[in-house]
Amino acid sequence: MATLTTSNKRLEIGPSAAVLNGGDLLVRERERPVVPTGFRSLDTLLPAGGIRPGSLVEWLVEGETCPGAGGAASLAFAVACRLAVANGAANEPSRPQTILVVDRTGWFHPPAVLPWLKGEQKLIVARPSRDDDEIWTIDQALRCTGVAAVLAWPRMRGGRGTSRLGAAAPWSTAMRRWQLAAAGSGATGLFVRPLSSRNEPSWAEARVVVSPRSGGTLSERRLQVSLAGGNWAAIAAAGRQPSEVVLDLARGCAGLLRPSVEVPSHASQGSAVASQGAARARDGRGGVACRAS
Amino acid sequence: MPRFLTIWLPRWPVQRRLLERPELRKVPVFVCRRERRGAMTVASWAWADPPPTERRGSTEPGRGRRAVIPEGMSLAEAMAVLAIAHGSRACHVVEVQPDDPAADREAIERLARWCRRFSPTVGIEEVVVGFPECLHLDVTGTASFFGGEEKLARTVVWTLAARGLHARVAVADTPAAAWAAAHHTERLASCGGATAPLIVRQVRRPKARAEGSSGGGTRQAMRRRRRWIVVPRGEGARRLAELPVSALRIDEATAAVIAEVGIDTISGVIALPPRSLASRFPPLLRRRLAEFRGLVAEPIMPPGGEALPQISEAFDFPVRTVDLDEQQLIGLIETLVETCLTPLIARGEGVRALQVRLEHGSRLAMPPTVIDVGVFRPTASRSHLAELVRLRLARLRLPAEIGGVAVEVIAAGAVSCRQRLLFGGGVGGLESADADAEVAMLLDRLAGRLGRTAVCEPQLVGDAQPEHAWIAAPPRGRSSQGEKRAAIARQQDGHANRARVRGHAMPRALPLGRRPIWMPPKPVPLDDLEGEVMAIAPEGPPVRFRLGDVPHRVVHAHGPERIETAWWRGPTVRRDYYVVETDSGSRFWLFRRLRDGGWFLHGMFA
Numbered sequence: 001m002a003t004l005t006t007s008n009k010r011l012e013i014g015p016s017a018a019v020l021n022g023g024d025l026l027v028r029e030r031e032r033p034v035v036p037t038g039f040r041s042l043d044t045l046l047p048a049g050g051i052r053p054g055s056l057v058e059w060l061v062e063g064e065t066c067p068g069a070g071g072a073a074s075l076a077f078a079v080a081c082r083l084a085v086a087n088g089a090a091n092e093p094s095r096p097q098t099i100l101v102v103d104r105t106g107w108f109h110p111p112a113v114l115p116w117l118k119g120e121q122k123l124i125v126a127r128p129s130r131d132d133d134e135i136w137t138i139d140q141a142l143r144c145t146g147v148a149a150v151l152a153w154p155r156m157r158g159g160r161g162t163s164r165l166g167a168a169a170p171w172s173t174a175m176r177r178w179q180l181a182a183a184g185s186g187a188t189g190l191f192v193r194p195l196s197s198r199n200e201p202s203w204a205e206a207r208v209v210v211s212p213r214s215g216g217t218l219s220e221r222r223l224q225v226s227l228a229g230g231n232w233a234a235i236a237a238a239g240r241q242p243s244e245v246v247l248d249l250a251r252g253c254a255g256l257l258r259p260s261v262e263v264p265s266h267a268s269q270g271s272a273v274a275s276q277g278a279a280r281a282r283d284g285r286g287g288v289a290c291r292a293s
Numbered sequence: 294m295p296r297f298l299t300i301w302l303p304r305w306p307v308q309r310r311l312l313e314r315p316e317l318r319k320v321p322v323f324v325c326r327r328e329r330r331g332a333m334t335v336a337s338w339a340w341a342d343p344p345p346t347e348r349r350g351s352t353e354p355g356r357g358r359r360a361v362i363p364e365g366m367s368l369a370e371a372m373a374v375l376a377i378a379h380g381s382r383a384c385h386v387v388e389v390q391p392d393d394p395a396a397d398r399e400a401i402e403r404l405a406r407w408c409r410r411f412s413p414t415v416g417i418e419e420v421v422v423g424f425p426e427c428l429h430l431d432v433t434g435t436a437s438f439f440g441g442e443e444k445l446a447r448t449v450v451w452t453l454a455a456r457g458l459h460a461r462v463a464v465a466d467t468p469a470a471a472w473a474a475a476h477h478t479e480r481l482a483s484c485g486g487a488t489a490p491l492i493v494r495q496v497r498r499p500k501a502r503a504e505g506s507s508g509g510g511t512r513q514a515m516r517r518r519r520r521w522i523v524v525p526r527g528e529g530a531r532r533l534a535e536l537p538v539s540a541l542r543i544d545e546a547t548a549a550v551i552a553e554v555g556i557d558t559i560s561g562v563i564a565l566p567p568r569s570l571a572s573r574f575p576p577l578l579r580r581r582l583a584e585f586r587g588l589v590a591e592p593i594m595p596p597g598g599e600a601l602p603q604i605s606e607a608f609d610f611p612v613r614t615v616d617l618d619e620q621q622l623i624g625l626i627e628t629l630v631e632t633c634l635t636p637l638i639a640r641g642e643g644v645r646a647l648q649v650r651l652e653h654g655s656r657l658a659m660p661p662t663v664i665d666v667g668v669f670r671p672t673a674s675r676s677h678l679a680e681l682v683r684l685r686l687a688r689l690r691l692p693a694e695i696g697g698v699a700v701e702v703i704a705a706g707a708v709s710c711r712q713r714l715l716f717g718g719g720v721g722g723l724e725s726a727d728a729d730a731e732v733a734m735l736l737d738r739l740a741g742r743l744g745r746t747a748v749c750e751p752q753l754v755g756d757a758q759p760e761h762a763w764i765a766a767p768p769r770g771r772s773s774q775g776e777k778r779a780a781i782a783r784q785q786d787g788h789a790n791r792a793r794v795r796g797h798a799m800p801r802a803l804p805l806g807r808r809p810i811w812m813p814p815k816p817v818p819l820d821d822l823e824g825e826v827m828a829i830a831p832e833g834p835p836v837r838f839r840l841g842d843v844p845h846r847v848v849h850a851h852g853p854e855r856i857e858t859a860w861w862r863g864p865t866v867r868r869d870y871y872v873v874e875t876d877s878g879s880r881f882w883l884f885r886r887l888r889d890g891g892w893f894l895h896g897m898f899a
Contacts, residue, residue, distance in 0.1 A: 068879065069898055069899055073811065096728040096731075097728070098732050109811060109812035111759075112808040112809055123750065124736065125751055126747060127747045128747065137742075140738055140739065141739075144731050147731075211878070212880070213878045214848055218807065221880070
């Protein structure tokens with residue numbers, strides 16, 4: 001009987017298919033297994049031990065320019081790649097393998113992350129030109145069961161609205177729509193937003209503050225992550241100590257966490273090394289010159 | 294008396310490419326053929342939408358004129374002519390493509406099948422074998438269905454313009470006379486003027502302002518361009534007698550022989566004694582003249598294949614848009630779409646591209662409002678197509694009155710059908726094919742609202758210049774292994790062709806981890822950001838820099854990565870790139886331009 005009920009639910013036969021109420025969404029959400037992010041310290045930080053497909057996650061970055069130069073967008077994309085992995089383990093179900101990036105600015109540079117895609121993973125970029133188009137695009141993408149993750153850096157901000165429901169109402173309303181859409185389809189929304197928006201209401205399951213740390217090598221990025229809020233479990237876990245992740249920029253996965261190296265306080269050493277590199281490039285003996293003729 | 298309609302599609306090889314890639318309308322497109330010893334010669338060229346400054350002309354000597362580039366000119370010479378007419382900047386954006394007569398032929402055959410809506414007998418004219426540019430239609434008795442020959446010619450021009458094609462159309466007694474008239478509509482309009490009962494019309498708002506290789510002219514002449522003409526019955530030989538000899542569809546050698554005896558018009562050839570004509574000139578001239586005068590029948594050979602479905606619904610009287618509910622209009626369109634889908638589904642096919650035309654009220658002689666809908670994989674879903682049309686309708690300004698609706702399938706393709714499993718696959722209940730279908734429908738919706746160019750699947754290309762390291766390709770569905778191998782081979786072949794055309798070798802792969810995820814489309818000079826850079830060594834890395842009001846101290850600088858490339862696009866790009874890490878941990882991608890030492894921000898490792 002239990003098997004039949006599960007099959008009916010899967011095939012969406014019966015009343016639950018016609019009316020998808022909040023209870024069904026909750027059941028669906030809890031049925032979905034948590035997907036590890038691939039970064040152990042980040043998994044430890046997140047209340048669910050990873051990211052639950054069908055939820056929203058906000059990545060908050062310092063500074064007013066979003067996504068800035070702090071590495072949050074790279075980390076979010078690496079997590080999106082992990083969410084889009086199919087048959088990652090024997091007991092793990094098949095998952096969609098499409099990642100959709102909503103890039104209103106036109107500054108997203110795919111060559112940085114295309115080498116991170118594995119196997120049949122596919123990257124789609126959508127470039128809306130207006131606010132309402134951006135909201136609609138994210139909403140449509142999160143409703144699609146064939147999309148694993150939606151990565152966006154929405155421009156819309158709360159705090160300046162004139163709605164009678166409050167200053168942050170437009171953002172909150174849009175995010176609530178996205179949360180319902182994601183919960184219905186199983187797609188995950190990853191939004192990179194400025195840290196100044198942490199006081200706005202949010203429907204994200206977790207809000208992760210990403211701060212860059214200096215000292216990594218050229219192909220690695222050291223980032224500090226901490227929890228700033230989210231759902232009740234995230235709020236309860238917000239007091240946890242910040243942890244550090246190392247992002248391998250060449251492969252888009254976790255790098256080796258080494259003890260932090262003391263960074264020289266001035267750039268003379270780097271300048272000297274770089275000058276030597278410039279000299280090598282000038283006389284054609286080495287360096288990383290890339291030339292097509 | 295039989296009547297024939299000829300459709301001339303000037304510079305068809307270029308038009309075909311513009312149809313496939315509309316973004317090329319803004320740049321000069323050259324279709325070149327490779328001669329012996331690797332020399333490239335121009336087969337056809339056009340610049341559909343030159344920038345307004347180029348259209349207006351320039352004060353510099355030689356600038357602002359139309360570039361006259363005849364067929365057969367070498368590509369290097371053509372570049373020089375283009376640079377004189379439009380400046381060297383035009384040469385930097387030129388798109389050079391190798392000729393592909395087979396694809397041109399295939400495309401015009403599809404168009405010929407599409408033209409069966411105007412006449413059951415449609416043939417392709419090939420004056421030069423392998424380079425078709427004309428279609429002949431036998432419109433004897435069919436013109437009355439369109440309200441007469443003049444309205445038929447106008448409908449043909451407007452319908453082709455709605456598909457993005459620039460065409461000249463003529464109706465005459467013989468295919469040869471119609472061919473001659475279609476190629477000389479401007480001359481007939483100017484000399485036929487007041488006394489002739491020729492019906493000559495021009496399009497009110499010509500969409501295609503194609504600049505061509507044949508002859509020069511002023512803006513005034515361009516404005517006078519005629520698009521269709523109707524030669525009265527029995528008047529062809531007389532009305533068209535003053536056209537040049539080349540209007541008889543003869544080759545250049547024959548035309549040169551005729552020119553040697555001082556004859557430059559058709560009337561001069563007609564005046565020659567038949568015996569002299571047979572003895573002194575090639576037999577081709579005699580045959581062409583007989584075809585022109587209707588003394589010899591000219592067969593029209595239709596291409597094979599089935600025509601794509603189309604249907605139209607004309608209202609009894611024009612309906613005002615304000616009185617029309619959107620749901621009613623969508624419902625009507627959905628019904629028409631279903632009618633078009635029925636024969637396709639029977640053949641196992643689906644729609645790849647659909648066009649909906651809203652005809653204006655009868656009192657307004659205006660081109661119809663066109664809604665083009667394309668999908669990334671063939672679909673036979675009526676509701677999905679109707680949803681895409683609805684998304685486009687929501688962003689259109691509809692005409693005040695609608696006289697009818699026409700739905701037409703522009704392109705079709707095989708639909709992959711698969712039996713669904715009862716219990717789904719996997720715990721998530723989502724199979725790979727289901728996910729692909731869902732994604733395809735999502736992409737159609739996004740492209741329907743945002744535009745097809747706003748949705749892309751990025752692909753790496755072998756270009757060392759970071760701005761050109763990837764292309765925004767239209768999304769593709771997942772394919773089988775065999776299709777994938779063929780696609781990769783085609784892509785590699787395409788890249789190799791491109792590289793050969795541009796004369797440079799493929800650069801090596803991108804250095805992993807050295808490219809920022811956040812890059813402006815063009816490098817931003819730090820001066821524009823009110824920034825400044827301080828470096829200790831003259832050619833060393835930056836030590837400090839400022840972006841706006843925010844100062845940054847560099848603690849690590851990786852580089853330089855020297856990039857010298859793109860000499861074929863204009864001035865050579867010569868840059869020294871540095872990945873700089875600031876004391877706050879932020880990473881930026883800066884470069885110094887070697888030409889003048891200027892610093893630019895070209896990315897952030899976001």
